[in-house]
Amino acid sequence: MNIPKISIISFSLIGLLIIAFQYSQNSKLKNKIKKFxxxxxxxxxxxxLSSIKNGNSASKGSGNSKNKSDxxxxxxxxxxxxxxxxxxxxxxxxxxxxxxxxxxxxxxxxxxxxxxxxxxxxxxxxxxxxxxxxxxxxxxxxxxxxxxxxxxxxxxxxxxxxxxxxxxxxxxxxxxxDPQRALEWMSNQGSDMSKNGWMGHMLAGTIATEWVRQDPDAALAWANSLPENQRQGALGGALETIAASDPNEAARRLLQLDAGEARQKAAGNIANLWAKRAPQEAMEWAMTLEGDDRESAMSRALGGWASTEPAEAAAFINDIPAEERTDGQIREVGRRWSEQEPSKAAEWLVSQPDTKGRTDAVGHAVWHWTNEDPAGAADWLLEQPSGDFRDNGIGALAKASFDDDPASAVTWAATIDNDRQREGTIERGVREWSKREPQEARNWVQENSNVLSPEQSERLLNIDNEGGRKK
The missing domain is CATH 1.25.40 (Serine Threonine Protein Phosphatase 5, Tetratricopeptide repeat)
Known part of the structure; x- marks a missing residue:
């Protein structure tokens, strides 16, 4: 009686060992399968991959079952x-x-x-x-x-x-x-891309940005030898990279370069980066420069300063005699301030000399202001005298309010004094409006024909027919 029991126990133990071993092997196999x-x-x-990119799931022109399977x-x-x-x-x-x-x-x-x-x-x-x-x-x-x-x-x-x-x-x-291999690629495989204006600018800047971290002298010498468009990209990339960590070093190296548009733009880029951290130092450096380098550096430094402390940058400009303030300086501060406090920027622009920079900047200010407080921006515009300054503000208000209220936007556009600007703003607005609400746009044209020329009125009333002719 004991022998069968012993046999059963023995077989049971052996069975358990086999199960345990198999479980261990299965676990290993599962891990391998998972990794695989x-x-x-x-x-x-x-x-x-070529088949996927070309939109084909099987090899063209082949009846081979293995190819189809692969x-x-x-x-x-x-x-x-x-x-x-x-x-x-x-x-x-x-x-x-x-x-x-x-x-x-x-x-x-x-x-x-x-x-x-x-x-x-x-x-x-x-x-x-x-x-x-x-x-x-x-x-x-x-x-x-x-x-x-x-x-x-x-x-x-x-x-x-x-x-x-x-x-x-x-x-x-x-x-x-390997900067040299990068140069070889740009001269050979990338030569066609390099001939394209902005592409050449970007390719040169990309190489210079990396090369200057390893060998500033070689990178800048190469950048300074390039054709003007590529030179701008390379010098900008190299000097901005240096300026990000050591603006004084970037400023020193700038003056070792040949004068020209590329150096002028690089001076502005250095000043802009520098002013975001130490605006007074950047302004002091900018004022040591001469000619176009000085103007570029001062304007961009003021823009960098205004991106963090707009009121202080505006106060600095206010201390400059009105006849010496430039378009670039007013535009830079006005635009940067507009992104933070558009109503204050607009009020400041009113006090500035009547320049193109002032006119450009007010459009930026009113666009931001309209997105925050359309009624406030509209009331302010109504107080402004006729002229380019007000017209540019109205154009910005019309653009900013169009999505929410196209009828109001084109009605505002109709109050622009400049004939060409008024006609263009209305044209764009009505055409876009007609894509969404064609009947409402048509009604507006019919009801406001007195502010449109006969030619424009007829053209806008026949937008649907234009679409038919294109088809």
Missing amino acids: SAKEAASLNQSG SKTDYKKVSAAIGSVNEILSDPDPLKRIERLMAFVNALSPGEMPEALIALQESAPQWDPHMKMAVGLLLTRWASADSDAAFAYVEEMKNKDQARDATFSILRALASQ
């Missing part, structure tokens, strides 16, 4: 990668979302980056800050590992806006590691 799946979700071979598998991998990124971006905690995105990108190998880039770009709007941060980090890592592959991939991207932004990220990373 995560890797697979972020991995896709290049041929599959293409289908690639599509699943891209979908899985997008799903992984979507899951990260759906995290309600922004800090965790950033941490997880950074971990996702940092874990990628160079071979996994093309599909990860697609996943990031297709999982969020282009303006999404977290997506932009992750894409920038990915491209920086890719460029550090294999800049040639990164540039080659970007050249094939369909979305030209994304390709342009990616190019700058890759070039920035390359310039931080």
Whole structure:
């Protein structure tokens, strides 16, 4: 009787040991599968990516079942990668979302980056800050590992806006590691982009911004030797980078450069950064300069000062004789003050000399004021005398109030004295209004034909017919 019991116990123990062993092996296997799946979700071979970018799920012109199978598998991998990124971006905690995105990108190998880039770009709007941060980090890592592959991939991207932004990220990373290779790329593969005005400006600035952190003398010598447009971008990038940490050093290096528009703009940029931290020092330095350099530096310094202490910057201008105040100085302070206290900025502008800078700035002030207190801005405008100053304010009020009350906006526009400005403001307003409420816009034109020229009245009454002719 004891033998069967012993046998049963023995078999039971053996069974338990087997179960325990199997459980251990299953756990290990699950971990391997999990790691493998995560890797697979972020991995896709290049041929599959080309099919996705071209909108094809199977290879064109091929009846080979293996090719079709591979293409289908690639599509699943891209979908899985997008799903992984979507899951990260759906995290309600922004800090965790950033941490997880950074971990996702940092874990990628160079071979996994093309599909990860697609996943990031297709999982969020282009303006999404977290997506932009992750894409920038990915491209920086890719460029550090294999800049040639990164540039080659970007050249094939369909979305030209994304390709342009990616190019700058890759070039920035390359310039931080090897400025000479960055220059070679700009002269060769990037030569067509460099010929474009603003693109050349930006490319040169991108290289100079990174190079100057390593070798300021070499970076500035290169920047100073460039054609004017690229020179502006390079000098601005280099000197602003220095000024961010040492404005005195940036000011010293500025005076070693050839005079011209590029140096003038750089002087203004240095002064603007400097004034945000030490406005008195920035103003004292600006007043030691001469000619266009002095005017650029003083105006931008006042703008930087006004971004933090607008009343103090305005008081400084008030101490300058009226005949010596410039358009740039009044415009800079007026615009910066408008962003913080538009009603006070508008009142200050009334007391300034009648210049273009004053007229430009009042539009900025009234636009901000209307968004805060439309009735207050309207009452103030009614008190202003006729002229460009008032007209510009009315134009800004009409623009700011249009979304909420288009009828009121175009009615205000009709009170502008300048014929050309009045006609243009009404034209834009009625055309936009007719897209939303065509009958109301038409009624307004009919009821206010006395403030319109016969030609404009007829044109606005026939907007619908214009649309028909275009079709």
